[in-house]
Amino acid sequence: MVNLFEAKELTRYFDMGRNERVHAVENVSLDIAEKEIVGLVGESGSGKSTFGKTVLGLHDKTSGMVKYRGEKLPQKYRSADFQRLATKMQMIFQDPYSSLNPRMTVGELVAEGIRLHPQLSSADIKEKVALWLNRVGLQADHMSRFPHEFSGGQRQRIGIARALILEPEFVVCDEPISALDVSVQAQVINLLGELKESMGLTLLFIAHDLSMVRYVSDRMAVMYLGSLVEVGKADGVYFDPKHPYTEVLIGSNPEPDPNMERNRPSTAIQGEIPSPVNVPVGCRFANRCPKVMSVCRDITPLLIPLKDSDREVACHLYS
Numbered sequence: 001m002v003n004l005f006e007a008k009e010l011t012r013y014f015d016m017g018r019n020e021r022v023h024a025v026e027n028v029s030l031d032i033a034e035k036e037i038v039g040l041v042g043e044s045g046s047g048k049s050t051f052g053k054t055v056l057g058l059h060d061k062t063s064g065m066v067k068y069r070g071e072k073l074p075q076k077y078r079s080a081d082f083q084r085l086a087t088k089m090q091m092i093f094q095d096p097y098s099s100l101n102p103r104m105t106v107g108e109l110v111a112e113g114i115r116l117h118p119q120l121s122s123a124d125i126k127e128k129v130a131l132w133l134n135r136v137g138l139q140a141d142h143m144s145r146f147p148h149e150f151s152g153g154q155r156q157r158i159g160i161a162r163a164l165i166l167e168p169e170f171v172v173c174d175e176p177i178s179a180l181d182v183s184v185q186a187q188v189i190n191l192l193g194e195l196k197e198s199m200g201l202t203l204l205f206i207a208h209d210l211s212m213v214r215y216v217s218d219r220m221a222v223m224y225l226g227s228l229v230e231v232g233k234a235d236g237v238y239f240d241p242k243h244p245y246t247e248v249l250i251g252s253n254p255e256p257d258p259n260m261e262r263n264r265p266s267t268a269i270q271g272e273i274p275s276p277v278n279v280p281v282g283c284r285f286a287n288r289c290p291k292v293m294s295v296c297r298d299i300t301p302l303l304i305p306l307k308d309s310d311r312e313v314a315c316h317l318y319s
């Protein structure tokens, strides 16, 4: 398979002043093949969304690089870069309400990106917006309404139409269902699945819900405190996790079946995720790991391929 997207040792720090620095994303390398869906999981504060925004240029890169179809993308985007790359890469945001300007109509919101297209007349734009509203399960006459007139699920459909009307190849879906009621989550996932198939999209799917990520993804990448700890085929990672963090993360994920959930032993992750300002020396998971060894507190484990496997794991148990 051809790689559409490659991140190499991508790092994003935020300087907070007084010599404090948030290590939000550190040395993350991840390739995504054309038409592949990679699910990115981890607790809140693990750096998933920062990684997604950095690959799209919404945050400048502190170091490392991103390649798209072999082309190295700028470290810091200018407005011309956003315009050029908007038709290739887009983002679907977590909170459909705060990502939509409440003073703009749905028609204006969905058309915002294609208005930059010099060859399209107003009539063409209106026709395209109507088509996309239908495509995401809304109606053409919703164009004149405002975001507050819609439910959460409908607002996420508007967000999807707004991102996909530009017909990108690569889309970062940043927790696209976590702000929605459980009853509409499956509808939005099914819609994304249909559009992925019909448009041949490549997706980076960021989410908390591991069973949902397993369901939609070809591969799964697990992030902890700004670094990747495990990458592999989604079913393999979910049913046979190798890294102790992946194991407890999957163990603490609620079962969709209420009976199974009631009878499941509690496997909550112990302790707190360390501050990304004071990243521990050695393995970042050492203070919470049930299998910690003395080497773990001194030497940082690297993400390496396991023997005879497609899996990559960053843990001294396998080095």
Ligand code: SF4
Binding pocket: 243, 244, 245, 283, 284, 285, 286, 289, 290, 291, 292, 293, 296, 301, 314, 315, 316, 317
């Ligand atoms: Fe646990 Fe050590 Fe592996 Fe880190 S390197 S996950 S502390 S066993």
